[in-house]
Amino acid sequence: MRDKLIILLVALLVMSGDLYAQKLIKGEVVVKNTIQPLENALVMVLNKKDSLIIQYCRTDQNGSFLINVQDSGEYILSVSYPRFQGVHKTLKVSDRISDKINITLDRLENIIDEVVINKDILRIKLNGDTTEYTVAAMSLGKNDKVGSLLQKLHGITVSDDGTVMVKNKVVSKIYIDGQEYFSYDPRIIVRNVRADAVKKVQVYDEETELTKSTRINDGKKIQVANIILKEEAKKSVFGNVAANYGSKGRYGLALFGGLFNNSRKIGINTSISSLASNEIFVVPKIIGNPETRNYALTYNDELKKNLHFNNEISVNENRNETTTDNLEKQFLENDFRSNFSSSKNQSGNRMLRLNSRLTGNLGNDLELDFKLKSTAGHHLYHSSRYAVSTKEDSSIINSQNDTSNVNSRSYSFNPFFQIKFNISKEKRRYLLMVLNSGNVYTNAIDTKRNLTYFSKNTDTVVLDNQSVNKNTAHNLFSFLTYGTGIDKYSNLSLSYSVNIDSKNESFLFRDTDPGTNIPNDPSYNYRSTSKSEGLSMSYSLNKGKVQTSLSGYVLASKLKLHALSGDNYNLKKDFLSGNFSLLTRYQLSERSQISSQYKYNLIIPTIFQMTAFRPIINPVTIYIGNINLESSKNHFFNGNYGYFNSFRNITIGSQVEFSMTTNPVISKLDIDEQGKTYYSNVNDHDMALKQFNANLNFSKGLLKNSVIIGPAINYSFSSFSEILNNTLAKNKISNFSIGGTLTKQNRKTFDFTLRFNFGIDAVINDNVKSKFQNRLMYVTSSFTIDTKLYLGKGFQISQRSSLEQFGKDVYSDKLLKQKYTNVQITKELNKQNMTISIKAYDIFSSYNNVIQKFSPNRFLQYNEGFISQYFLLGLKWDFNKKI
Known part of the structure; x- marks a missing residue:
């Protein structure tokens, strides 16, 4: 008991x-x-x-x-x-x-304002620089792709061409389960992989290839997304076949197929098209008369445990015929010059690409990463151009007629080998060795004929020549890195690197006309070598809510150049370059964080800027090198604040960026009375070029989260200097805008996306010596609405209407506007899993293709020939089968 x-x-x-x-x-x-x-x-x-x-x-x-x-x-x-x-x-x-x-x-x-808990709560997890979306309970269409899913996630936008952006930064890579899949174009995943196969989406900043492979931090980050699949989707066959045919000879055929079998992923993507896109939610223009053929195959497999193999091969063929009209105004001290040109161009390109990668563990303490990239290309180009330069009183300064025929072949071979020895995993100690070799070969034959008439002395210069350009470049980069953990939260790495570059280039000028008037033989043959040795250090701290990384490198370079041209030319220069970067991230709470980054770069000038070796292909365009160029210094600061509340469907984001370059290398132009322009570069010791950008964005779910509102405010400023005829001018361009989006995407009867923006642009040239300047201030506005009407029985009507005011024609003083309307009617054949469609682009023939650009002493307005107002009949079949 x-x-x-x-x-x-x-x-x-x-x-x-x-x-x-x-x-x-x-x-x-x-x-x-x-x-x-x-x-x-x-x-x-x-x-x-x-x-x-x-x-x-x-x-x-x-x-x-x-x-x-x-x-x-x-x-x-x-x-x-x-x-x-x-x-x-x-x-x-x-x-x-x-x-x-x-x-x-x-x-x-x-209650005045109804608040209802949405049962389809989108779960968001924030961990350092990674934002993870769990998307299991979202409203999606039967055949929606990843792009439709990403559009519904807080802080993510998908542009018309499939480009994904997060916090105004382009997503450079999209992985599937952490592995590359059609790495050369991430938009293939956005447009073709099924949305209902996705379990989670991770968005984060990733180090560049240089930093990842060398552990030498270059201070740069790229935005990437990782698509994590559902378990049942990891063993499936899926894809689609699409065909479009319409007016003005437009057509498009495309096939995409994917086979996923756990770790093995096979994909095929092929298309033949004369379209820019077959989606109606895009700008309705086709530049020139293009024809493209693309074939690509990717294979990703786990050969054995922890050893992955990825191989991609693609063939791209492009042909096009384009016409372009350019109208340029150059601001001089007592005059301005108008340069008008009209050109017709024909181009053909064929490129073969091969990317292979083997990565994984060769034992408990040995890691391997081998990559091989290789290309082979053939380029054909023909152009004919007429140009005329006039004064303010419309009197002619010079005129030109020229033609060019280019036949170019290029090859590249780039092997990369990295091996990592894990000395002590407990103490996080390792030794990293890398060899990276780059080899490029180019052979181009360019046959040109140029006839230039100078009205001042009634001279006519005839260039009738053939140039043979051969270019060979080799690069060998090696480094050794030792890394170790300092304590539980921090790591340190030290690196030594050697980089050797060598380049040979020859330009043989064959004059076929005795009337050619060239002061010196433009032929040349030069060899340049550059050897750099560097030391770098990287320190990182990850302790609870605080993440910090500090890195920097110093690189000493010796440049040698020997050339045979009109006279012997030798150049020896020593440069010191470097980088310093400090990044700090602090987790304020589970839903909010702040981050800041400071970068300092010492930028050395390029050989192209220092040497005068240029083929003389135009008597009014002469390039002059400057061997006395010095390094520039760049300071960059970035600050971010982010907040989200998935329970209340609220996101807030803000970003401030500031960049200043001192002692910058700027363009120097000298224009004589005959209209000849001499181009060179100089350092501006007294000028600091600045850029500033600040934006604030907010989004909130309304009406049971069926409608998302997202207002945004943005301000930007940039400056750019240039010297024209020994007078320094500086452009200052400012923009302030208020805009936002209003989106309903729940596939119930009627969906819409409204984008609007109102802003003020100011372009100011401070060249006080010229009475003709860019001093423009104008209001910009844009309004775009996309709608989808679901009529039942598989019928759907979609449309886009856009109206934009983006500037002022400085010649006619008229406002520049652009407007268009696209419409699509589709019918889903559910039993056959097919969709038939009728698409009409720019139905009112109202699209305007004028483009403007500004520089301190010049204004450029050009118009490319394009095709618009056409229609397409389309058929698409989606298939999906579990293995």
């Missing part, structure tokens, strides 16, 4: 201990302004970090509830009941039993 009592006592103690280990949350729910208890109300405890449900229960007949949670900390307590306003409050749970919580719910008829 005694033994039984002891066992019972021990059991009671264990039970009480378990109960004590549980943290109790108790409370009562009543109707507001009454003492009436609310029975059967839903009470949920959510993880504050990612809004996941921890526990839930219903209130009893007295309105009381009792919930146990395992750990102390902060939670969200959510209470809801039909036709009552829900309550969500932050709750701190300690080790002791919590005090009783009193909750009052108000009836919806007493």
Whole structure:
């Protein structure tokens, strides 16, 4: 009996201990302004970090509830009941039993603005620089692709051509389960991989290829996205076939197919087209008369555990015929010159690309990364051009007629080998060795004929020649890096690198006309070598809410150049370049963080800027090198603040960027009375070029989160210097805009996306010596609305209407506007999993293709020939099968 009592006592103690280990949350729910208890109300405890449900229960007949949670900390307590306003409050749970919580719910008829908890909560998790979206319960169409899914995620936009942007930065790479898939064009994933196969989307900053391979931090980051698939989607065959044919000879055929079998991923992508795009939510112009053929195959497999192989091969063929009209105004001290040119161009390109990669572990302490990139290309180009230069009084300065025929072949071979020895995984010590070789070969034959007439002395210069340009470049880059953990939270790496560049180039000028008037033989043959040695250091700290990285490198370069041209030319220069970067990120809470980055770069001039070796192909365009150029210094600062609340469907983002370049290398132009322009570069010791950009954006879900509103404010400023006829001029361009989006995308009867923007642009030239200047201030505005109407039985009508005011024609003083309307009617054949469509682009023939550009002493306005107002008949078949 005694033994039984002891066992019972021990059991009671264990039970009480378990109960004590549980943290109790108790409370009562009543109707507001009454003492009436609310029975059967839903009470949920959510993880504050990612809004996941921890526990839930219903209130009893007295309105009381009792919930146990395992750990102390902060939670969200959510209470809801039909036709009552829900309550969500932050709750701190300690080790002791919590005090009783009193909750009052108000009836919806007493609430002016209805707030309803959306059952399809998008869960967002923030971890350092990674934002992770769990997308299991989103409203998607049957055959929607990844692009449609990304458009619904907070802070992500997908442009008309499939480009993905996060926080105004382009996503450079998109992975599938952490592996590359059609790496040369991430838009293939956006347009073709099925949205219903996606489990999670991760967006984060990734180091550049240079930093990842060398551990020498170049201070740059690229934006990437990782698509994590559902388990059932990892064994499937999917794809689509599309065909379009329409007016003006437009057509398009495309096939995409993917086979996923766990770690093995095979993809094929091919297209034959004379279109810019077959989507109606794009600008309705086709530049020139293009024809493209693309064939690509990717194979990704795990050869054995922790050893991955990826291979991509693609063939791209492009042909086009284009026409371009250019109108340029050059601002001189007492005059301005108008340069008009009209050109017709024919081009043909064929490129073969091969990318292979083998990466993984060759044992417990050895990691391998081998990459091979190779290309072979053939380029054909023909152009004919007429140009005339006039004074302010319209009198002619010179005129030109020229033709050019180019036949060029190029090859490249770039192997990369990296091996990493893990000396001690516990202490995070490793030794990294890399060899990277680059080899490029180019052979181009250019046959030109140029006839230039100078009105001042009635001279006519005839260039009738053939040039043979051969170019060979070799690069060998090697480095050794030692890395180690300092303590539990920080790491340090040190690197030594050697970089050797050699280049041979020959330009043989064969004059075929005795009337050619060239002062010196432009033929040349030169060899340049550059050897650089560098030391770098990188330190990182990751401790709780704080992440910091500090890195820098110093590079000493010796440049040697020997040339045989009109006279022997030798150049020896020593340069010192470097980089310093400091990045800090602080997690304010589970939903918000701030980050800042400072970078300093010492930028050395290029050989192209220092040497005068240029083929003379135009008597009015002469390039002059400057061997006395010095390095420039660049300071860059970036600050970011981000906040999101997936439970309330709110995101806030802000960014400030500032860049200043001192002692910059700027263009120097000298224009004589015959209209000849001499181009060179100089350092501006007294000028600092500045750029500034600041933006603030906000998004909020309305009406059960079926409508998303996203206002944004942006201000930008940039300066650019140039010297014209020994007079320094500086352009200052400012823009202030207010805009935003209003989006409804739940596929119920009617969806729409409204984009609007209103701004003020100012272009100011401070060249006070010239009475003809760019001093423009004008209002810009844009309004675009995309709509989709679901009519039932698989019918859908989509349209885009756009109106934009983007500048002023400085010649006619008329406002420049652009407007167009595209319409599409589709019918889904569900049994066959097909879609048929009729698409009409620019139905009112109102599109305007004028483009403007500004520089300190020049204004350029040009117009490319394009095709618009056409229609297409389309057929698309989507297939999806589980293996």
